[in-house]
Amino acid sequence: MQPPLLSRRRxxxxxxxxxxxAGALGSLTGCxxxxxxxxxxxxxxRFWHLFGGGDGVTMQGMLDxxxxxxxxxxxxxxxxxxxxxxxxxxxxxxxxxxxxxxxALHLARLAxxxxxxxxxPFDLDLLAEHGVREQDFPPDIWRRGQVGGKQYAVPLDTxxxxxxxxxxxxxxxxxxxxxxxxxxxxxxxxxxxxRAAKKATGQPGLVTxxxxxxxxxxxxxxxxxxxxxxxxxxxxxxxxxxxxxxxxLRVLEYLAxxxxxxxxxxxxxxxxxxxxxxxxxxxxxxxxxWEITTFKTTGLPFSMTRIPALFGTAATxxxxxxxxxxxxxxxxxxxxxxxxxxTAWMLQNSVAWAQGGHVPAYLPVLDDPAYLDLxxxxxxxxxxxxxxLDEPAWFAGSASRMWIELGAVFSGVLTxxxxxxxxxxxxxxxxxxxxxxxxxxxxxxx
Amino acid sequence: xxxxxxxxPAPVAKRAQDAAGRPARGVRRKWTEHGLVFVAPFFLVYAxxxxxPLISGLGMSLTSExxxxxxxxxxxxxxYAEAVRDPDVWSSLWxxxxxxxxxxxxxxxxxxxxxxxxxxLSVVQWLWRLSWFAPFLLPxxxxxxxxxxxxxxxxxxxxxxxxxxxxLTPEIGWLTDERYAMLSIVATTLWWTVGFNFxxxxxxLQAIPVHLYEAAELDGAGAGKRLLxxxxxxxxxxxxxxxxxxxxxxxxxxxxxxxxxxxGPDESTRxxxxxxxxxxxxxxxxxxASAVSYIFFALILTVSLVQPLLSRRRxxxxxx
Numbered sequence: 001m002q003p004p005l006l007s008r009r010r011x012x013x014x015x016x017x018x019x020x021x022a023g024a025l026g027s028l029t030g031c032x033x034x035x036x037x038x039x040x041x042x043x044x045x046r047f048w049h050l051f052g053g054g055d056g057v058t059m060q061g062m063l064d065x066x067x068x069x070x071x072x073x074x075x076x077x078x079x080x081x082x083x084x085x086x087x088x089x090x091x092x093x094x095x096x097x098x099x100x101x102x103x104a105l106h107l108a109r110l111a112x113x114x115x116x117x118x119x120x121p122f123d124l125d126l127l128a129e130h131g132v133r134e135q136d137f138p139p140d141i142w143r144r145g146q147v148g149g150k151q152y153a154v155p156l157d158t159x160x161x162x163x164x165x166x167x168x169x170x171x172x173x174x175x176x177x178x179x180x181x182x183x184x185x186x187x188x189x190x191x192x193x194x195r196a197a198k199k200a201t202g203q204p205g206l207v208t209x210x211x212x213x214x215x216x217x218x219x220x221x222x223x224x225x226x227x228x229x230x231x232x233x234x235x236x237x238x239x240x241x242x243x244x245x246x247x248x249l250r251v252l253e254y255l256a257x258x259x260x261x262x263x264x265x266x267x268x269x270x271x272x273x274x275x276x277x278x279x280x281x282x283x284x285x286x287x288x289x290w291e292i293t294t295f296k297t298t299g300l301p302f303s304m305t306r307i308p309a310l311f312g313t314a315a316t317x318x319x320x321x322x323x324x325x326x327x328x329x330x331x332x333x334x335x336x337x338x339x340x341x342x343t344a345w346m347l348q349n350s351v352a353w354a355q356g357g358h359v360p361a362y363l364p365v366l367d368d369p370a371y372l373d374l375x376x377x378x379x380x381x382x383x384x385x386x387x388x389l390d391e392p393a394w395f396a397g398s399a400s401r402m403w404i405e406l407g408a409v410f411s412g413v414l415t416x417x418x419x420x421x422x423x424x425x426x427x428x429x430x431x432x433x434x435x436x437x438x439x440x441x442x443x444x445x446x
Numbered sequence: 447x448x449x450x451x452x453x454x455p456a457p458v459a460k461r462a463q464d465a466a467g468r469p470a471r472g473v474r475r476k477w478t479e480h481g482l483v484f485v486a487p488f489f490l491v492y493a494x495x496x497x498x499p500l501i502s503g504l505g506m507s508l509t510s511e512x513x514x515x516x517x518x519x520x521x522x523x524x525x526y527a528e529a530v531r532d533p534d535v536w537s538s539l540w541x542x543x544x545x546x547x548x549x550x551x552x553x554x555x556x557x558x559x560x561x562x563x564x565x566x567l568s569v570v571q572w573l574w575r576l577s578w579f580a581p582f583l584l585p586x587x588x589x590x591x592x593x594x595x596x597x598x599x600x601x602x603x604x605x606x607x608x609x610x611x612x613x614l615t616p617e618i619g620w621l622t623d624e625r626y627a628m629l630s631i632v633a634t635t636l637w638w639t640v641g642f643n644f645x646x647x648x649x650x651l652q653a654i655p656v657h658l659y660e661a662a663e664l665d666g667a668g669a670g671k672r673l674l675x676x677x678x679x680x681x682x683x684x685x686x687x688x689x690x691x692x693x694x695x696x697x698x699x700x701x702x703x704x705x706x707x708x709x710g711p712d713e714s715t716r717x718x719x720x721x722x723x724x725x726x727x728x729x730x731x732x733x734x735a736s737a738v739s740y741i742f743f744a745l746i747l748t749v750s751l752v753q754p755l756l757s758r759r760r761x762x763x764x765x766x
Contacts, residue, residue: 084727084728085727088513088727088728088730091513091514091730092513092514094514095513095514095515095516096514112730114514117516118514211622211710211711211712212622212708212710212711213707213708213709213710214708214710215710267619267622267623268622269622395729399728401724401728401729404724404728408710408712408713409712411710411711411712412712415711415712417624417711417712418712433532437731438510440510440512440513440729440730440731440732441512441513441514441730
C-alpha cells in the first residue's frame with residue numbers, strides 16, 4: 001500500500017537521525033586558510049579577525065592603508081563571525097597546522113586558548129624595532145597578555161561598558177550642566193536620575209539588553225557593578241570561586257528594583273535596546289562603546305560617559321582586543337616579521353581604530369591631539385585604568401561559556417523569572433561546574 | 447534511524463545450491479552474483495560518513511578529547527557519569543521531548559485534516575497540494591528568518607498586527623517570553639513541515655478503494671460513519687508511519703531554535719542538540735559532547751525500533 005518512496009524516505013530520515021545524533025561530532029576537519037599566492041617578491045601575510053559592522057569598516061580602511069604603505073607584503077585579511085564560532089575556527093586552524101600568521105583575540109580568552117600550543121609568543125625585540133615596547137601600555141593590560149613569562153598577546157584597545165545618554169531628554173529632566181551630564185555618584189542618585197527622566201518622557205529612563213539568544217549584557221551589567229563593590233568572581237589566579245554573596249546580592253537586588261519600578265525596560269533584546277534608545281525618548285543606554293557608530297549614523301543627539309560609580313569605585317566591565325600569533329610549525333622568517341610589522345603599525349595608527357569607540361591600549365596614541373579631538377570617544381579614556389577584566393580562566397572572556405551561561409542567569413533577574421537570591425545560587429552552581437571541568441585546551445603554562 | 451539501516455545484518459550471500467537444494471561445493475560463482483559489487487559504492491560512502499563517525503564518536507566519548515583533536519586521554523565512562531549528573535543535559539533533553547510532544551500532535555492532526563480536505567475538494571486540487579506543500583521546500587534558515595523578522599516581532603510583526611486589527615493590542619514577546627517562545631517555534635515548524643505529512647496522508651487516501659465507500663453508502667452510512675469506520679482504520683498504518691517519522695524529526699530539533707531564540711529565553715527552548723553543540727564547539731569539549739550525543743542517540747534508536755514493532759503487531763493482528 002505504501003509507494004516505495006516511503007520506505008526510502010524512512011531510511012533517509014533514519015540515516016539523518018543517526019547523523020544528527022552522532023555523525024555531527026564525527027570526523028571533523030579544520031578549515032584551511034585560503035592559500036593564495038603572493039606576487040613575486042611579496043610576503044604573504046594572512047590575518048584573521050572578527051570585526052563586523054562599524055568596526056569592520058574601520059578595520060578594512062586601516063588594512064588598505066597598511067597595504068599602500070607596505071607593497072612588499074601581500075596582506076590577506078579574513079573577517080569571520082564574531083563570538084564562539086570565531087574561536088572554534090581559530091582553534092581548529094591552529095590544530096590543523098594551517099593557521100594564519102596573525103589573528104585577533106579577546107585578551108580575557110587567552111587562558112583558554114592554549115598559549116604555547118595553539119599560540120606562539122611574540123618576539124619582543126622585533127616589536128621594539130618597530131617602536132613598540134612594554135612601557136607603551138597600561139601595565140595591567142600588558143601583563144594579561146603574558147603566560148609563563150612570554151608575551152602571547154599584544155593588546156590593541158580596551159572596550160569598556162559605558163553609559164550613553166540622550167542629551168535632549170537629560171536636559172529636559174534637569175540632569176545636564178554645561179552641555180554634559182551632571183556627575184552621578186551612588187546607586188540612589190542614579191535611580192533618582194532615572195525617575196527624573198521617566199517623569200520627563202513617561203518612558204523608562206534606562207534601556208539595555210535584558211534577553212535574547214546568547215545575551216551577554218546582563219552579565220556585563222552585573223560584572224561592572226559587582227566590580228565596583230570591590231568583589232571578584234574568581235580568585236586572582238582564576239582557579240577558585242571568590243563570589244561574595246552580600247556584595248553580589250546588593251547589585252542584583254538593585255537591578256531587580258530598577259526593573260520593578262519601571263525605571264528600566266524589562267524585556268528587550270539587543271537589537272531592540274538599540275532601537276528603543278534610538279527612538280529618542282529614553283535617557284540612558286548601557287552598552288559597550290562600540291555602538292557609537294550606530295548612533296552617530298542615525299543622528300541621535302547623544303553623548304557618552306564612564307559608568308558612574310554606584311557601589312564604590314568607578315570600575316567597569318571590559319575586555320580587550322589583542323593580536324596573537326596562531327601556532328605554526330614553521331613560524332619564522334619573513335611571514336612572521338610581517339605579522340609583527342602589521343601589529344606595530346596597527347597600534348601606532350590606532351587613532352583610526354578609536355573612532356569606533358574603543359580606547360587605544362597604546363599609550364602614545366592617548367595623548368595624540370587627533371585622538372583628543374574625537375568626541376565623545378576621548379571623554380571616557382581614563383577608564384583604561386579602571387577596567388575589570390575577567391580573572392584568567394579557560395571558560396572566561398568574550399563570548400565564553402561563563403559569559404553566555406551567566407548572561408542567561410542574570411537575564412532572569414531582569415525579566416523577573418528569577419529572584420536575585422535564586423540567580424546568585426544558580427550562578428554559583430554554574431561557576432562551580434566550570435571550575436570543576438578540566439581546561440579542554442591546556443596550554444604550555446596551564 | 448530505522449531498522450532498515452540500523453539493525454539489519456549485513457546481507458549474507460546465499461550459498462549456491464544444486465537442484466536438490468543441497469549446498470554445492472566447489473562451484474565457482476560469477477563475481478556479480480553476490481550483488482555486493484553493485485552496492486559497493488553506496489556502502490563505501492555509508493561506511494565513510496555513517497559507520498566510521500559512529501564508531502569514532504563512540505570512541506571519543508570515552509576520552510577527554512578537545513576540539514583540536516589533540517591532548518585527549520582515555521577516561522572510561524567519566525563523561526557519561528558527568529552527563530547523567532549534569533542538570534543541563536536533563537533540562538535540554540526535556541525541552542527536546544516537550545517540543546516533540548507539542549509539535550507531533552498538531553503536525554499529524556493538521557496534516558490529516560488538510561489531506562481529507564484536499565481529497566474532498568476535487569476542484570483545483572493541484573493548488574491545495576502546492577500551497578500546503580510549498581513551505582516544506584524552503585530551507586530552514588529562510589523559514590526561521592521569515593518568522594523571526596516579519597511575523598513574530600512584537601508590535602510591528604504580522605502576528606501582532608493581525609491581533610491589533612481585530613482590536614487587541616497584544617505586544618506579545620513571541621520569542622522573548624518564556625510562556626510563548628516554545629509555542630512560537632512549534633507554530634513555525636507546523637507551517638513549515640506539515641506539508642510532508644499532508645502528502646503522505648493524501649497518497650494513502652487515494653489508495654483506498656472507492657467500492658468500499660459505495661458499499662457503505664448503499665448500507666446507509668453517513669459521511670461521519672464512513673470516515674470513522676472506513677477512512678481512519680484504513681489510514682492506521684500511515685498514521686503509525688507519520689507519527690514515528692514526525693517524532694524522529696521533532697526530536698532532532700535544532701535549526702529553528704538556533705536561529706530564532708538561541709535556546710532562550712533563559713535556556714527554556716534549548717534542545718539537547720544545541721547543548722551538544724555548545725559543549726563541543728563553544729566549550730571545546732568534544733569528548734563530553736560525544737557522550738551526550740550518544741545518550742540522545744540511545745533515545746532516538748529506541749523510538750525508531752518502536753515503529754517496526756507496531757507495524758508487525760498490526761500485521762499479525764490483521765492475519766488472525
